[in-house]
Amino acid sequence: MTAPRGPGARTLDHSEILDPSRVRWQIAEAARAEWLAHALSCEPADRPAAEAAISALYELVDQPPPTFVWVDSPGAAAKLVPPSRTLSAGTPTWLESRLANSLSELRARLNRRIDFSDHSSRRPVIPPEDPPEALDRGLALDALLAHGVRGALRSSVLGSVAATIRAELREPIGLGWYGQHEAHWVAHYDAHRRIGVHFGQEPERVFGLWAETVRSCGWWWPRDDVCVLTERPVVVRTEPVPGSAYGELRMHAADGPAIAYPDGWRAYAWHGTPVPPWVIEDVTADAINTERNIEIRRCAVERLGWDGYIERAGLAFVARAPDPGNPDSELLLYDVPRAPGTIARRLLLAVNGSVERDGTRRRYGLSVPPWFDDPVDAAGWSYGLTGAQYTGLLRRT
Known part of the structure; x- marks a missing residue:
């Protein structure tokens, strides 16, 4: 599996070349930057690549390739995705569950190879001011990868970009995957591969299929005979998280949608908090006064400014x-x-x-x-x- 080169790589000086952990961390940083670029990509989806990877994933669970239906946004998908079939005791599992189980088994095999628990990267840690210096102070490289690659991308992509989309959808569509917004776990395993970890031929082949969906498409929902996929967005607007140690980002746009899709479907965010359109497009004192959600009200006041709110609210x-x-x-x-x-x-x-x-x-x-x-x-x-x-x-x- 290969990934396009992106920002993040730099020339190492002689002292770093002598320190294998520092060299490996720089390699991991480059991997993180490349997968972040995939996660934030606004290029059209690579439909042939996505369909080929998902067809191979269907074959892994003994299912023929589905009919592919492409839509321009998660909002459009919500109107088309067939509901998940309910399981009953004693009946075979249906496709979505079988795919989920296949992915779970894959990740368990990869985790055993690097002695990683999926919950470890979610534990709060004191971020190092400088990751290489943290390595010098004794921080294990595996821990740095868990927080500096997986944790950082999980926060930036799954916790902010995908969360903003989910908030606008309001209702869950059913079991599916986030495509490009699954970059956190793919980047983590890919970083280990780049620094020399070998997972084995078959696990790496299957991992490559899931990684291809991150590279090539937006959200997707597999069903028995049909798979609904979304295009990638045409607008993604973020800002750095203040004080972050690993370049974490959050969704933010003060003058329009934070994310928008080809069909015009969009979602808004204010410094990382998903908000309804009026907070950005048409904020008023009356709307603030009648808003029941305290976080949305706070964002709206910040958008208007306290002085402006006090004046307009009388x-x-x-x-x-x-x-x-x-x-x-x-x-x-x-x-x-x-x-x-x-x-x-x-x-x-x-x-x-x-x-x-x-x-x-x-x-x-x-x-x-x-x-x-x-x-x-x-x-x-x-x-x-x-x-x-x-x-x-x-x-x-």
């Missing part, structure tokens, strides 16, 4: 005070116009006591009862304290 200034729990910051209290059928409330605008990963401090708003006239009392109430107790805190977090 919030009346009540009082300001230094924040005793957060030096050099102010607490601002506003009266919120009462809409019919809603309860009276006020808004406390504060600055987060914790520093974000990019070094900034986020402003956030808290809904507080309307009887508070003192911002410090309102802040204390949010912690279950009196204003005097809150003032006595050295620093809140």
